[in-house]
Amino acid sequence: MAGYSTEKDQLLRRLRRVEGQIRGLQRMVDTDTYCIDTLTQVSAATKALQSVALNLLDAHLTHCVHDAIAGGGAEADAKVAEASQAIARLMRA
Amino acid sequence: MAGYSTEKDQLLRRLRRVEGQIRGLQRMVDTDTYCIDTLTQVSAATKALQSVALNLLDAHLTHCVHDAIAGGGAEADAKVAEASQAIARLMRA
Amino acid sequence: MAGYSTEKDQLLRRLRRVEGQIRGLQRMVDTDTYCIDTLTQVSAATKALQSVALNLLDAHLTHCVHDAIAGGGAEADAKVAEASQAIARLMRA
């Protein structure tokens, strides 16, 4: 079980929508759509992906990090450090 | 013709790779892959999309904005303003 | 006590360095420094600020969120939700 397991359907729907946006981008490029309109679609797809990231992160904190801390022990610190590193990667993406 | 027309094949290849990353993400979510590993893949896909954005923007400046300015007239200012707005959207994505 | 209290000196040093970068930017603008060089300094100051943000966030998860969860009760969920919202604000900054 992953932290996001109860929200799997919603996450998959969002990811399929992002996939649709990326395929839409391929059609736009293939038909020489004006650069700025293509860029607007890239911004929309990026925003949708970041929204998926925030969902995953929230589920991770709510479940995995929560359970590690509630369970006590050394694993809690490792989980928090790992989450911080993931946040750093997202902010620098 | 769009500003990126001479780089269409390369852009399409990159976008197909991003599509593959998004489908990979769907498989990861579907098989309950650990949140942090899923997030790492989201960061990679976001980075790939932003790299496509930078390519499109560079092509737009090199061709569309360049030609509007070289052609003179009022269109040049409009093109620059439009490019600035697209950059703002990308930075806030 | 805030979550970052044991790292206060380091945070204050980093923030004073960012302040120096912002004052440096004022001098650059005041002396008509070339736009691109000024922009490079803006990027550096932004990166330094985001690094402060990651520090604060890590301290918050390590101390405040950790203690709320370890203490049990309803406060834990509120703390995680609040942290997720702060991360969302940082990613959209």
Place this chain on the structure above:
Amino acid sequence: MAGYSTEKDQLLRRLRRVEGQIRGLQRMVDTDTYCIDTLTQVSAATKALQSVALNLLDAHLTHCVHDAIAGGGAEADAKVAEASQAIARLMRA
């Protein structure tokens, strides 16, 4: 003369406001202000800095890049490449 010379006063005012935000952050850290409130102020300062960046970039495209292209010759391509690199640095900041 830099591309932003006609907007110098406005840019300096914005940068002095960012400096005030950074000094405000130092006071917040110094008085152990709650992490999340401190992070909200970091987000605000980052947003203000990115807004300065977008101003500088727009001025650069409107004046420096414009004039290089209108003047013709090899310098135009170099200016566009340099602007693209600055945009890439800002997006990765």
